[in-house]
Amino acid sequence: MRLGFTSVIFLLALLLLANSAASTTCAIFVIDEHNMTVNDAKIYIDDSPQPIGLTAYHTGAARNCWVGDINLNGTHTLSAKWAQAKPNRIPFEGSIVVEFTGETKQLINIPTHKV
Numbered sequence: 001m002r003l004g005f006t007s008v009i010f011l012l013a014l015l016l017l018a019n020s021a022a023s024t025t026c027a028i029f030v031i032d033e034h035n036m037t038v039n040d041a042k043i044y045i046d047d048s049p050q051p052i053g054l055t056a057y058h059t060g061a062a063r064n065c066w067v068g069d070i071n072l073n074g075t076h077t078l079s080a081k082w083a084q085a086k087p088n089r090i091p092f093e094g095s096i097v098v099e100f101t102g103e104t105k106q107l108i109n110i111p112t113h114k115v
Contacts, residue, residue: 026066026067026068026069026070026105026106026107026108027058027061027065027066027067027105027106027107027108028043028055028065028066028067028078028080028108028110029055029061029063029064029065029107029108029109029110030043030055030064030065030080030082030094030110030112031094031109031110031111031112032092032112033112033113033114037055037063037064037065038055038064038080038082038092038112039055039056039057039064040054040055040056040082041054041055041064041080041081041082041092041110041112042054042080042081042082043055043066043078043079043080043110044078044079044080044081045070045072045076045077045078046076046077047077052066052068052070053066053068054066055080070100072100073100073101073102074099074100075097075098075099075100076097076098076100077095077096077097077098078095078096078097078098078108078110079093079094079095079096079110080092080093080094080095080110080112081093081112082112090114090115091114091115092112092113092114092115093112093113093115094110094111094112094113095110096108096109096110096111
């Protein structure tokens, strides 16, 4: 009898983990001028002074990106800023207008260029 309860609890735990993994709504890729994904790019929504996050290597996407929830509806501007590695530290920026609707999953590419 205890084995039955243990397996039910284990199954419920797996379902909760699967549900939390399915809640991801956006994967945002920051693209440089050579169509390569960028690591450590700051991503902003609209004119917010605080970034929502940084791009990093994501094993599920096998590229540099930011993955997470964006709980907004309507049209919003996503922008990205990053700087080329030393010695010159050339800044790059880019933005894109995105329509967010409910619980849909989106792959978003933000192209950037030298400033």
